[in-house]
Amino acid sequence: WFSRKVPVYKPGRGPSARTESVGTLTLDFPASTTVRSQGVSLYIPQPAINATVEEDILLSVDYSCHGIPTIEWKYTSSWGVQKIVEWKPGTQANISQSHKDRVCTFDNGSIQLFSVGVRDSGSYIITVTERLGSSQFGTIVLHVSEILYEDLHFVAVFLAFLVAVAALLISLMWVCNKCAYKFQRKRRHKLKESTTEEIELQEVEC
Missing domain, CATH: 1.20.5 (Single alpha-helices involved in coiled-coils or other helix-helix interfaces)
Known part of the structure; x- marks a missing residue:
């Protein structure tokens, strides 16, 4: 049984030297969500995030499953669906060209978006698939606004x-x-x- 715990994220700390700062967020505080399937459990502490342009945003999740899963993030908006990144914990992530140098991945399934813009507003869907084939997905809605x-x-x-x-x-x-x-x-x-x-x-x- 494979399980990852959600780290308490602090600026300047994390598994990557690039995770220097998350930025100051203006947040609503919706209830967290937890979804489960046969072999996968997915926890999303913050399903909705409000932010302003040029901030660094952490899309935080946690999961538990059998073995090492495959993690995939997609971005959906009025323009359509776009794949952001796919990886297995402990291996190099396959980041799409549109998000090169703008995404940092974490072994617990979370990702960080650097210097977001209004164009980044939309729904971010994470899918966790275990080796036996069962999978689970969750959604985080991000709204990025200009200066007030x-x-x-x-x-x-x-x-x-x-x-x-x-x-x-x-x-x-x-x-x-x-x-x-x-x-x-x-x-x-x-x-x-x-x-x-x-x-x-x-x-x-x-």
């Missing part, structure tokens, strides 16, 4: 506010400059008139 619209909206509003304040300050400076120029011009004109009157008075006295 509210954050972008806040930034846009803040930038617009700064632009408006800058425009207002420039307008006030222009008005103040105009007023100062008119005041100085008027003052010079009065001073010139006063000087002219004094000169005329002096000429009359003479």
Whole structure:
């Protein structure tokens, strides 16, 4: 009887040097699922995951069966079904060309997806097949979203506010400059008139 236990995943630890970080996830917390067939038991602690772009996502599972099974992951979306990876624990994984350098496998059946994008949203189906032929499958639904619209909206509003304040300050400076120029011009004109009157008075006295 062959059994694997789910490891407690921590950033920077795991069977591969590439599993440095899982990333920060925004998660719903659905109940875990366990499915069993004649000789295979499959446990999925988190059937649904929400994430944002550029995160590293761990699709965690655990299984038990007779002997060493064959593990296969497929990705399904509105575009169709696509095989991601297939391997036997302890052997090299056969990763599809579309996911080269983006997938890391674990002996307990889990996989990690690096730097996910919106295109990675969909259902991920794992199939565990034992040597006697019995198999079991499970599904994890992944939803990847862009940066929250509210954050972008806040930034846009803040930038617009700064632009408006800058425009207002420039307008006030222009008005103040105009007023100062008119005041100085008027003052010079009065001073010139006063000087002219004094000169005329002096000429009359003479």
